[in-house]
Amino acid sequence: MVREVFISIYLCIFSFLFNLSKLFPINKNKIVFCTSFTENPYFIYKELKKQKLGCDIVFLTNNSTCYSFFSTNASPNSKVLYFSPKKVVTFIHSIYHLATAKVVLVDNYYGFLANINFKKKANCIQVWHANGAIKRFGLQDPSIKDRSKRAIKRFYKVYRKFDYILVGSKKMEDIFIKAFNASTKNIKRTGIPRTDIFLQEELKVSLKNNLYASYPILKNKKVILYAPTFRDSNDKNNQFPIDLELLKNRLGEKYVFILKLHPSVKMNSLSIMKKSDNFLLDLSSYSNMNDLLFITDFLITDYSSIPFEFSFMQKPMLFYPYDLKDYEESRGFWQSYESLVPGPIAFSTHDIIEIITQNRFDLHLIKQFHEDWNTYSRGKSSKNVINLIKECMNH
Secondary structure, eight states: OHHHHHHHHHHHHHHHHHHHHTTSOOEEEEEEEEOSOSHHHHHHHHHHHHTTOOOEEEEEESOHHHHHHHHHHSOTTSEEEEOSTTSHHHHHHHHHHHHTEEEEEESSOOGGGGGOOOOTTOEEEEOOSOSOOSBOOGGGOGGGGGSOHHHHHHHHHHHHTOSEEEOSSHHHHHHHHHHTTOOGGGEEOOOOGGGGGGGOHHHHHHHHHHHHHHOGGGTTSEEEEEOOOOOTTTTSSOOOSSOHHHHHHHHTTTEEEEEOOOTTSOGGGSOOOOTTOSSEEEOTTOSOHHHHHTTOSEEEESSOSHHHHHGGGTOOEEEOOTTHHHHHHHTOBSSOHHHHOSSOBOSSHHHHHHHHHTTOOOHHHHHHHHHHHOTTOSSOHHHHHHHHHHHHHTO
């Protein structure tokens, strides 16, 4: 109840400031990215610059990693604003840009959309941060049953603000229709911009060489990347779910183990080996996940969307859902976990070691998985999105 009161107050203030800003005329050249992730917005932005459309670009984010990334990588004539009530001035500026933009691109769920209405000639495009889904989200998230009627009504209002939803496959299209209560007319089969890089061979080689230069430990060894899903209870027991000492003893001679944890997981609160260890490399703060996939030989994950991107590489992946039963009850899956994941499932560090050393992988499964989930992502997704943006700007 208290939570809903605070949300209602926040949304009322937001709505007031937004409607005030709508008194200003729409800027037909303004594109606003409201972003929690870096990859999709950055690839769209790069294509915008490449085509020299002369647009006014504004990035809005309350994520410090995104803010730092776009502040560094965006051109000087683009704006990057910290989109948080804690930063009052930039927050008000952010709302102004949202209210006067011709095109707004969002890559996540943003509650403020429930209480605002964009101008008639403006469009809101949902560029979801993943091109596939294992766990349920949106209106299909099992936790929604515990939310109030007011909250559920708010969810529906948010999803109705998406004029277009970009997809990379028919599978993801079906999921969005259920998760967002969307219609097929909202769906655009552009492919997912963040996947374009997997079909750009020269760029992949360059990024790999940069990583090898920055982290010489990666050279001449097989790379294992561990990238688990963020859990709300991550630090509850202060225990890391993999026995890294055992892993090092069995694999340390030939392998390097990269950690890519969610930014909310504090490394100093986990009982793990020192960052300087010659087997373990913590790259949790590395901003672009896709880059790490290019130097990865074996991916270990659980319920993350990373396998959908990694399948472009046609390399082995294994799944470590050590809390499968609890996670399935709390979050749920779009289909049975065992039938969805394209690789062997481990439940202990011993399982992980055996799967890797015995090479228990079926690459045919990964090929089929890739074809099912990346149907429309063929290296020109960013161009396809720019074509959609042009249509929006010209009507």
